[in-house]
Amino acid sequence: MHHLNTLSETIINLIAQIPVGKVATYGQIAVMAGNPRAARQVSRLLHSCSKKYQLPWHRIINSQGKISIPKDLPQYQEQLNRLLKEGVELGLNNRIDLSRYQWQGTDD
DNA sequence: ATGATGACGTGCG
DNA sequence: GCGCACGCCATCA
Secondary structure, three states, X not given: OOOOOHHHHHHHHHHHHOOOXXXXXXXXXXXXXXXXXXXXXXXXXXXXXXXXXXXXXXXXXXXXXXXXXXXXXXXXXXXXXXXXXXXXXXOHHHOEOHHHHEOOXXXX
16 A cells, blocks of 8 residues: 555545446546546556455446457456356447446445 | 556547 | 547556
8 A cells, every 4th residue: 555645545445335246437436536537547546456455346347338458358358257247247239238237326 | 858658538520 | 339539647668
């Protein structure tokens, strides 16, 4: 841990709160953290802090409802498998139905 | 200091 | 619906 600014801490805390079987988008977390322009920081934090804080990184997808990792990378399958195991399914075009699976934040 | 990079987002054609 | 340009910004070379 060491010196995480409040934005990073907030982002990490939010990600950690996403319930099993729900997903959130990068931009959504950024907005909830109070900085709509921090979507890329959410991505960076997933890279750098997922292991350390045991974050449910697989529950973060892009605003299109898709897994952001290129399909030809093994990590794509890993994220997909983790989501499937939680009951999150892909619809047409490998898209996740946000109206059904998106974390609303009010309950957790 | 400068330029490139990226598990992003939005707008437009 | 898809691709592309552009905006954004911490991190890196």
